[in-house]
Amino acid sequence: MEPSQDRRVSTFPRTNVGQKPSTKRAFETSNIRDPNVGHGKLRKSAAKDTESVQRKEADPWQQYQRLYKLNLAGQGFVIHRKDSTFSEYFSKEVKVNRKEWLSRITQVSHKNIVILHESLYHDGNIYFIYELMDVYLSQIFSTPFGRLKAYEVASWCHEVLEGIEYIHQTLGFAHGDVNSENVLLTMSGSIKIANIGICMLQNIGQDRAQNDIRSVGRMVIECLEPSTFYRKGESLTLGPWDPTLSKFVEHTKSWSIYDILQHDFLKLSPGPNCLKPYIRLARDTMVGTVEVGEAIA
Incomplete structure (x- = not known):
C-alpha cells in the first residue's frame, strides 16, 4: 500500500455544487437469466442461512397496506403491516410471470445491504418487502x-x-x-x-x-x-x-x-x-x- 498523506490537507472548503435532478428508475427484467442457470464464479462461501428467507406465493395486500409512492432507488410504495404493529416497509415489484423465480431469492444479512424481509409471488409479479430507508x-x-x-x-x-x-x-x-x-x-x-x-x-x-x-x-x-x-x-x-x-x-x-x-x-x-x-x-x-x-x- 502507498504511504498515507498528511491528513490536514484533506479538509475541503464547503462550496455549493447545485442540486442533481431526481430521476425515477424503473426495474428492467429483459436481462434476467433463466432461474435454472447457476451463479457465476464469484461465490466464495455460501450463506449459512439461505433456507430461512421468507419467500412464498401470497397476495401482499392481504397483509400490507399501501400508503404512498416514493422514489428510493427506484419507484416503490411505503407500506405498513395490517396488524397491531403497523410496522413500515418499502415494497417494490418485478414482473416475472413464473413463481419459480422465487427460488433465486436467498437470505441476505449484512449491515451495508438493505434488509429484504420478505419476497412474495402473486399474479405474475414478485413483491420485495424491504426495510424503509x-x-x-x-x-x-x-x-x-x-x-x-x-x-x-x-x-x-x-x-x-x-x-x-x-x-x-x-x-x-x-x-x-x-x-x-x-x-x-x-x-x-x-x-x-x-x-x-x-x-x-x-x-x-x-x-x-x-x-x-x-x-x-x-x-x-x-x-x-x-x-x-x-x-x-x-x-x-x-x-x-x-x-x-x-x-x-x-x-x-x-x-x-x-x-x-x-x-x-x-x-x-x-x-x-x-x-x-x-x-x-x-x-x-x-x-x-x-x-x-x-x-x-
Missing part, C-alpha cells in the same frame, strides 16, 4: 451544507465497499448497478446498497464485479466534481486534491475488493455517523420523491 446518497451530495470533506467521503466509500464485498464473496454475483441513487441511508447513519432482490434475479456474473468497485470511484467524482461526472469523466481533474484521494479513485478501476478495502484513503473514515447532519438535512428538504394520491386499498 430515508434518503439516497446523491441527496447528501447537494445539501446546503456544501461539498463533503475527505473524511466524510471516505466514510460512505468504506461502507459501500464492504457491502460490495459481501455481494461478491458471500452471495456470489455482481450487483451491476451501484450508483448514488441505489445507495440508501437512514437517519441513524446506516449506509446500505439497495435492490438486492432484483440482483438475485439478474444473477450478474464475475465479468461485472470490477465495475461495481469502479462505480465507487465514479460516485466520488460525482460528489466532488459534478461537472466532471456529467461529462462522464473517469478521474478527478479540478483539484487540487489530496493525492491519496485522487489515487483511490484511480485504483477503483483495477484493484480487487480486498485490496481497495485496505486503501490509505479509507483510513480517514471515522465511521458513517459523521454523515448524520447531511442525512437529516437531505430528509427534511427533499422534494419530488413522494407521490401522494388517493388512498389505495
Whole structure:
C-alpha cells in the first residue's frame, strides 16, 4: 500500500455544487437469466442461512397496506403491516410471470445491504418487502451544507465497499448497478446498497464485479466534481486534491475488493455517523420523491 498523506490537507472548503435532478428508475427484467442457470464464479462461501428467507406465493395486500409512492432507488410504495404493529416497509415489484423465480431469492444479512424481509409471488409479479430507508446518497451530495470533506467521503466509500464485498464473496454475483441513487441511508447513519432482490434475479456474473468497485470511484467524482461526472469523466481533474484521494479513485478501476478495502484513503473514515447532519438535512428538504394520491386499498 502507498504511504498515507498528511491528513490536514484533506479538509475541503464547503462550496455549493447545485442540486442533481431526481430521476425515477424503473426495474428492467429483459436481462434476467433463466432461474435454472447457476451463479457465476464469484461465490466464495455460501450463506449459512439461505433456507430461512421468507419467500412464498401470497397476495401482499392481504397483509400490507399501501400508503404512498416514493422514489428510493427506484419507484416503490411505503407500506405498513395490517396488524397491531403497523410496522413500515418499502415494497417494490418485478414482473416475472413464473413463481419459480422465487427460488433465486436467498437470505441476505449484512449491515451495508438493505434488509429484504420478505419476497412474495402473486399474479405474475414478485413483491420485495424491504426495510424503509430515508434518503439516497446523491441527496447528501447537494445539501446546503456544501461539498463533503475527505473524511466524510471516505466514510460512505468504506461502507459501500464492504457491502460490495459481501455481494461478491458471500452471495456470489455482481450487483451491476451501484450508483448514488441505489445507495440508501437512514437517519441513524446506516449506509446500505439497495435492490438486492432484483440482483438475485439478474444473477450478474464475475465479468461485472470490477465495475461495481469502479462505480465507487465514479460516485466520488460525482460528489466532488459534478461537472466532471456529467461529462462522464473517469478521474478527478479540478483539484487540487489530496493525492491519496485522487489515487483511490484511480485504483477503483483495477484493484480487487480486498485490496481497495485496505486503501490509505479509507483510513480517514471515522465511521458513517459523521454523515448524520447531511442525512437529516437531505430528509427534511427533499422534494419530488413522494407521490401522494388517493388512498389505495
